[in-house]
Amino acid sequence: MMDxxxxxxxxxxxxxxxxxxxxxxxxxxxxxxxxxxxxxxxADAGAAGVQVSLATVYNTLHQFTEAGILREVVVDASRSYFDTNTGDHQHFFVENDGTLIDIPGDEIAVSGIPTPPKGHAVDRVDVVVRIRKN
Amino acid sequence: MMDxxxxxxxxxxxxxxxxxxxxxxxxxxxxxxxxxxxxxxxADAGAAGVQVSLATVYNTLHQFTEAGILREVVVDASRSYFDTNTGDHQHFFVENDGTLIDIPGDEIAVSGIPTPPKGHAVDRVDVVVRIRKN
DNA sequence: TCAACAGATTAGAATAGTTCTAATCCCGTG
DNA sequence: CACGGGATTAGAACTATTCTAATCTGTTGA
Structure with missing residues (x-):
């Protein structure tokens, strides 16, 4: 009974x-x-001995995102990133190596967002701080 | 002489x-x-009677971005957007129809960005306000 | 318990956006 | 105005992702 x-x-x-x-x-x-x-x-799944096809990984990522247990992060036009942290937070994106670093939501704040056009509602506010190794 | x-x-x-x-x-x-x-x-070029291949459009968009006369806007994992406005501003992204709307840089502000990890410098701070038609 | 069905998984094909290739073209210099 | 190197091009190639259709597996109900 106890799953x-x-x-x-x-x-x-x-x-x-x-x-x-x-x-x-x-x-x-x-x-x-x-x-x-x-x-x-x-790749991580394979390394951990989890046998799963790439198609299922894609399906699962989308289902989990849909279900709210993952969040998609759009930082790179060439591929999709996902984050297990679905709480209020933002990201650093290291452009050199395609790495993400969380920024806690209580540290960063966005002010002065204009009212969206009539008939539109704000879904989410994403902040991406692009950084690079020097 | 006068181009x-x-x-x-x-x-x-x-x-x-x-x-x-x-x-x-x-x-x-x-x-x-x-x-x-x-x-x-x-498509717009074709409609305006400008004969140019898609490859050249891609080349040109990248060269213009490189040269600083265009700016790339990352809002959608599936394709790249470009903006002729290279000044300080942010965007609304209408998720329903893939449309961008400018938010002037002097209206919106981001505060509380943590110091980037050692050896990294901030390149740009992007804000995307995702909205949807209801 | 187990039959049966709906939903899940899969390999591989298909697709979309983008980049590459190699041949041809054309801008600017001399 | 010829020439050389950058620019353009069509189409092939590539990459990330989605689709397809066949197979498999959880769950439900008898």
Whole structure:
């Protein structure tokens, strides 16, 4: 009756706890927050002995994002990043090596956002501080 | 001796004023600021009777960005946007239709950006206010 | 328990946006 | 005005992502 946490989390998100999803949740949420791309997660999964296809990694990333247990971070036009931290925060993006670093939401603040055009509502405010190694 | 403005602008940017580049500059900078993708610019050029290949549009967008007369805006993981406004400003991004709207730089402000990790310098701070039609 | 079905997974094909290649073209110098 | 090197081009190639259609697996209900 008492499911393990990964299964719980999937059930709570309305997702059927399949082997692949359970293992990906364990990989993603067992040790602090992570940033990843589909490719990097697929590689990490393989390295951790989790057998899952790239297609499923893509499906899962989108389902998790949809379900609110992951957040997509748009910083690079050439690929999608995901973040296990779905709370209020922003990012440094190291342009040299494509790395993300969290900025806590209580440190950074955006003021003076104009009222959106009539009939539009603000969905989210993203701040990306682009930095580079020198 | 007195070149037309488009040619001037290209010379100033250190770019050889070829037919395609001159015509693209005229299209881009003759009537207020514009937001575009490579595909949309290629289509607009065609509609304006400017004969230019898609490859050249891509080359030109990158060269102009490099030269500082265009700015790239990263809002969508699936394609690149460019903006003729290179001054200090931010954007609304209408998620429904992939449209950009400028937010003047003197209206919006970001405070509390932490010091970047040692050996890194801030390149730019981008704010994207994601909105959706309701 | 287990049959059966809906949903999930998969390999590989397909697609979209972008970059590359190598041939041709054309701007600016002499 | 010839020439050389950068610019342009069509189309191939590439990369990240999505789609397809076949197979598999959780879950439900008898």
């Amino acid at each position: 393990e946490p990964a299964v719980e989390r999937l059930r709570a998100a309305g997702l059927r706890p399949t082997r692949q999803r359970v293992q990906l949740v364990e990989l993603l949420f067992s040790d602090g927050h992570r940033h990843m791309t589909a490719e990097s997660l697929h | 037309e403005p488009a040619v001037e602008r290209l010379r100033a940017a250190g770019l050889r004023p070829t037919r395609q580049r001159v015509q693209l500059v005229e299209l881009l900078f003759s009537d207020g600021h514009r937001h575009m993708t490579a595909e949309s610019l290629h």
